[in-house]
Amino acid sequence: MGDRDWRPFIYGGLASIVAEFGTFPIDTTKTRLQIQGQKIDPRHVELRYTGMVDCFVKTSKQEGIKALYCGIWPAVLRQATYGTIKFGTYYSLKNVLAARREDGGTKEHLATNTFCAAFAGGLSSAIANPTDVLKVRMQVGDEKRNLVRCFAEIYRVEGLRGLWRGVGPTAQRAALIAAVELPVYDSCKRALLPALGDAPLNHFASSLLASLGSAVASTPLDVIRTRLMNQRKLKNTTEPMQRIYKGTIDCFLQTVRNEGFLALYKDRKLLRFHYNGRELLREHQNFTY
Template structure:
C-alpha cells in the first residue's frame, strides 16, 4: 500500500472542513426549505420561504446572521470524520484495486471508481450520522443550545436511536453522491488535462460538472433524509411516541402523495449552489495540499 496512504485521509478531512466553513449558510437555507410544507407535520405545515434568497434574507432579519451558522460545529465535526474517512477510503481503495489491474491503475476504470466511491461514501456517512442529526436540528432552529447540550438533549429524549435517525437515507444519499461526484471529477480532470493541464482551472471545471450530476441524483434522498432526521420519537411514558414517517420508503411515498413529485426537489437550487462552491473549495484545497508532497 505504500508509506503515503495516510495522506488522502488527512487532506480529505482538512479540505472538507475548509469547504464547509465557506458554504454553510447555503446549506442552512437548503435544510429549511426542505423542512417546510409538510402537510402531515403540524410543526412545519407553513411555507415560510419562497426560495433560497427569501430564506436567507428572512433568517438574517428575524434571527440574525448568526442563525445562518447555527449548527456549524456539528457540521465541522461531521466533516472531520466523514470527509476524512470518505476521501481517504476512496483514494486508498482506488489505488489498491488499480494496482491489481493489468494496466497497474494507469487508466481510469469507471466501474472500479464507482464501487470504491459508493463504499467510501456510505460507510463514512453512517459513522458520522449523529453529527448530521445535530446539524439538522440546529439549522431548523429547534435546538439553540451548544453542541454538547444538544447532544445530551437528543440522547435523553430519544435515546441512542435518535442520534442515528435517518441513517438509512443518509448513507444511501452519501453513497449516491460519492458514486457520481468522485468518478466524474476524476474522469473530467483526466479528459481536460491535455487542454488545461493539472491546474486550478481544470480542477474548477471538473468540480462544477461533478457537483451538477451529484445534485440531480441526490436531492430526493436528501429531502427524505432531512425530514426523517428532524422528526422526533420522544420516549414518553404518558403515551405512545408520535411518528410521522415510518422509514425511507414511507417518507418518500407520503411526500410525493401529499406534496407532489417536485417536493422531492425542494432545496435543489441551494443544494446545487452549495455543492458547486463546496466542491470547488474542496478540490482546489485538496489539490494544493497534494503539492506539498
C-alpha cells in the first residue's frame, strides 16, 4: 500500500471538479433541452426552448443566473467520486495488466486500454449515480432544496431505487465514452509527442480529438438516462401510477416513436461543446501527470 501511486486518483478528481465549475451552465442547458418535448411526461410536453442560447437566456432572465448553477454541488460530489475512481482505476488497472504481458508493458495495447477504460467508466458512474439523479432533478428546476434535503426527499418518496434511477444507461454511456475517449486520448498524445512533446498543447489537442468521437457516440444514451433520472416512481402509494418509462429500451422506443429518431440526438452540437470544454479543462489541470 505504501508504494501505491495515488496521483491518478487525486489529479483526476481535482481536475474533474475544476472542469465541472467551468462547464456547468452548459450542462444545465443540455439537461433542460433533453427533457423537453416528451409526449409521455405531461410536465415536459411543451418545447420551452429553441436551442442552447435561447435556453441560457430564458433561464437567466426568468430564474436568475443562479439557476444555471442549480445542482452544482451534487455535480461536484459526483466528480469527486466519478472522476477520481475513473481515472485512478483506468491507469492502475492498465498498469497491472500491462505488467503481465510478454512485452512487460513497454508497448500500448489497444484492446487492454479499451477494456480498462470501459470497466473504469462503467464502475465509477454506477457508484456515483445518486449524485447524477440529484443533479438532474435540481437542474430541471423540480428540486429547490439543498443537497441533503433533496437526497432525503428522494429516498423518502421513491426509496433506494429512486437514487439509482437510470443507472443502466448511465453505466453504459460512461463505459462507451471511456472506451472511446481514454484509449484515443492516449494514442493521440503518443502520436503527437514527436511534434509537440509532453506539453499542454499536446494534451489539449489529444483531448479535443478524443472527446469529439465519444460525445457523438454517447448522445442517445445521454438523452435516455437524463429522462429516466428525471421521472418519479413513488413507493407505498394508492394513487394511480403516472406513465413512466420502464427502462432503457422502453425509453428508446417511446422517444423514437413519439418524437422521431433525431430526438436521441437532441443538441448534439451542445453536447460536443460541453464534453470538449470539460475535457480540455480537465487535461489542463492533469497534464503534468
